[in-house]
Amino acid sequence: MHALPERRNRLEPTAVADAQPPRLRAVQLPAGPDVRPTQEQALSAVRTLLAWIGEDPDREGLRETPARVLRAYREFFAGYGADVEALLAKTFGELDGYEDVVVVRGIEVLSHCEHHMVPFRGHAAVAYLPAERVVGLSKLARLVDVFARRLQVQERLTAQIGGALERALQPRGVAVRIVAEHHCMTTRGVGKTGSATETTWFAGVFRRDPEQRREVLQQLRDE
Numbered sequence: 001m002h003a004l005p006e007r008r009n010r011l012e013p014t015a016v017a018d019a020q021p022p023r024l025r026a027v028q029l030p031a032g033p034d035v036r037p038t039q040e041q042a043l044s045a046v047r048t049l050l051a052w053i054g055e056d057p058d059r060e061g062l063r064e065t066p067a068r069v070l071r072a073y074r075e076f077f078a079g080y081g082a083d084v085e086a087l088l089a090k091t092f093g094e095l096d097g098y099e100d101v102v103v104v105r106g107i108e109v110l111s112h113c114e115h116h117m118v119p120f121r122g123h124a125a126v127a128y129l130p131a132e133r134v135v136g137l138s139k140l141a142r143l144v145d146v147f148a149r150r151l152q153v154q155e156r157l158t159a160q161i162g163g164a165l166e167r168a169l170q171p172r173g174v175a176v177r178i179v180a181e182h183h184c185m186t187t188r189g190v191g192k193t194g195s196a197t198e199t200t201w202f203a204g205v206f207r208r209d210p211e212q213r214r215e216v217l218q219q220l221r222d223e
Contacts, residue, residue: 042070076112079149087142088168091133101173103127103219104140113184114151122180122196124158125220128165129173129205140165154180154199162201173204173212177220 037045046066047057055062105125113120124144147160162176179198200220206213 039070043067046070075149077149077151079146082146082149084143084146084164085168087139087146088135088164090139091135091169093133095130095132095134098130101127101129101216101219102134102137103216104137105220105222107141107144109144109148109157109178109180111148111150111152111154111157111180113182114153116184117151118183120152120154120180120182120184120197122178124161124176124178126161126165127173127175127206127216127220128169128171130169131171133169135165135169154178154182154197158199158201162203166203171204173206173216174202175206175213175216175220176201177217 043066046069050057050062050065057063057066103125104127105123107124107126109120109122109124111120112118126140126144143164144161147157147164158176158178162174165171165176166174177198177200179196181194181196185195200217202213202216206216
């Protein structure tokens with residue numbers, strides 16, 4: 001059983017971990033009969049939902065609501081228009097002998113549950129053990145945002161972040177941890193406020209070696 005290399009030069013980008021991830025630019029979703037409904041059909045669908053809950057879509061306060069909802073959805077789900085491979089394409093190989101783990105914590109997660117289309121919100125921590133190359137630290141925060149801004153379940157979101165980083169860098173190990181509160185549990189249904197869901201994903205040495213997995217998990221949890 002092998003321990004992680006001595007942490008003489010351990011990278012812990014606290015400033016990045018505490019910062020908000022870069023906002024994804026809202027994209028103009030393509031429309032067409034073979035791709036998805038038109039904008040006019042989407043506006044009509046929102047009006048239908050307003051009427052279904054008992055509202056009058058034509059009253060003053062709601063006349064512009066369908067258009068506002070569509071603009072909000074372009075932001076909430078901007079991840080569908082993002083190119084993950086392009087995001088992680090630029091890497092750096094001048095490490096000057098650095099062989100230890102890279103950890104970014106405190107990345108804000110704002111996503112929507114695909115079962116009820118209500119938000120879940122929390123924080124992610126991402127770690128990897130470089131092989132030959134590293135990626136810009138802000139790209140890790142943006143990677144989380146790309147996958148979070150889609151309809152999700154937390155388990156899949158965690159795996160997608162880790163899998164994309166593993167494919168792009170081919171590092172010796174990858175670890176991802178997400179802790180989030182789901183509004184489908186807190187604002188409806190069982191109504192259990194304060195409950196949190198934790199998911200983790202490991203690859204490489206962090207999956208194979210229990211000792212290294214325990215150590216990196218502690219680093220992901222450190223506050």
